[in-house]
Amino acid sequence: MGIDYSRFISSKAASIRASEIRELLKLTQKRRIISLAGGLPDPRLFPREEIAEAARQVALELGEKALQYSPSRGVPEFIDAVKRFLQRHGVAVRGWDDVIATVGSQEALYLVAKTLIDPGDYVVVEAPSYLGALNAFRHYDARFLTVPLDENGMVTDELERVLRRARAEGLRVKLVYTVPTCHNPAGSTMPDDRRKHLLELAEEYDLLVVEDDPYSFITFEEMRYTPLKTLDRSGRVIYTSTVSKIMAPGLRIGWILAHDELISRFELVRQAVDLHAPTLNQYVVARLLDSGAVERRFDALRSVYREKRDAMLEALEEHMPEGSRWTRPIGGLFVWVWLPEDINARKLLERAIERGVAFVPGDAFYATGGGHNTMRLNFSYPSVDEIREGVRRIGEAIADLRGGRR
Ligand SMILES: Cc1ncc(COP(=O)(O)O)c(C=O)c1O
Structure with a gap:
């Protein structure tokens, strides 16, 4: 008979929720999905x-x-x-x-x-x-x-x-x-x-x-x-x-x-x-x-990440609906998108996964609620082609959601 371990888990540990990002990453590993959800550096740049x-x-x-x-x-x-x-x-x-x-x-x-x-x-x-x-x-x-x-x-x-x-x-x-x-x-x-x-x-x-x-x-x-x-x-x-x-x-x-x-x-x-x-x-x-x-390599890191960021900003310009806005990061790994108010990013994610792309809905990052229409997009890990294609698919998923198509 199996042991019921839950009886032994402290209430503090039991209160810890699984990171949504980790759960999502698991999902994207199963299928061939373009993941803009992670937060990993580009492994080609490791020294x-x-x-x-x-x-x-x-x-x-x-x-x-x-x-x-x-x-x-x-x-x-x-x-x-x-x-x-x-x-x-x-x-x-x-x-x-x-x-x-x-x-x-x-x-x-x-x-x-x-x-x-x-x-x-x-x-x-x-x-x-x-x-x-x-x-x-x-x-x-x-x-x-x-x-x-x-x-x-x-x-x-x-x-x-x-x-x-x-x-x-x-x-x-x-x-x-x-x-x-x-x-x-x-x-x-x-x-x-x-x-x-x-x-x-x-x-x-x-x-x-x-x-x-x-x-x-x-x-x-x-x-x-x-x-x-x-x-x-x-x-x-x-x-x-x-x-x-x-x-x-x-x-x-x-x-x-x-x-x-x-x-x-x-x-x-x-x-x-x-x-x-x-x-x-x-x-x-x-x-x-x-x-x-380490410092000798900084310029190489900068140029790889700059190119990826630019690809993402261009794709957003092309595929996001009117009323969206996003940050133009000078560094780091992420672009943040505010979608129009009528779009719920969690619902959008379901459609996006059907289209073969993942991102992180932004509300998880709000400590006291809010941000239903926001999403975090990672540009450091995917290739430039994946970034372009991923953002294009998110644009399609938005159209699916608004058109009510399944
Ligand atoms: C803002 C911020 N703080 C802390 C960390 C944790 O980094 P690490 O523990 O790898 O140093 C990260 C990782 O992505 C981060 O983005």
Whole structure:
């Protein structure tokens, strides 16, 4: 007789919902479907040779250290290499700051939630927001306040209204979580005036700000903006990033840069999670950052992704119905589409799958509801031809839906 395992599952674990994106990806693997639903980098861009060579060197030359347990904060070579890398790319590292190595930036977000959130604390997020962050905060029973987002990222005038109302109602707001540059899912980037406004509000309302920044190193268009971390003069910004998009997500290496007092807290908390990020991978990443082997490839990454983004924007221009609009991302992996109000993106997805294309309906990314007529389209993984054909099929699926055809 089978065991009923559900009796043993904690109520917290039982409350975790399967990621809709993962469920969708499963579906698209079964049939030959063009998937604009995923969020994977283009695997042709992985630095295989560079990683192979660095791993060989590190294992042979530094094996005694590189294959050993290591400090929870990270190995010093990694921490120093990350600080130098960030400074080369305009992210300020202040005297009070330190870095902790994490297992991708997903663990960084999890550590932030685990360390800072008490049940019932409010977290301010963009609508839409990154699902992985919402889920990390949900796991610690955070509540959400949402701020709308447009082509220029979080609408900070709305943030001001939200915070004023929250104060009047006596809500315990702890932090603002944002992806200010090349947003996932929305593809937007905040200009500096909004960034400064956000930080002024963080001062006024005494909040911490989580700046989640996986994409800014390989933006493919000129746009002047300053990392929140660099604009921050008082130590309110917790900056998280990752090598997932500049090297390879399989390395599972990311980091948090923040005030040393916070880093010490994350360090203690993570000891019960995973002891430390993989030592060997930290050494490999440190070597690749310091040797310039990673930065030398950035232009190639930019040109591949720029071409794919352009193909998607052109196809949208051609195939989306009147009344639609979409973001024009300067980097990242996604274009966000606002369809006309009469189109429900979940219903559209059913028709789209019949036509052999998948995307992610946008409402999943809204922490407090909304976004029924939005969708996230990925351009990094499919080929240029698949992007063109996929968007064309979505256009047909919209016609199917509106015409009521089955
Ligand atoms: C905004 C954002 N944050 C965090 C992550 C997690 O990345 P990783 O854990 O691979 O570093 C992603 C991945 O797509 C992302 O888009």
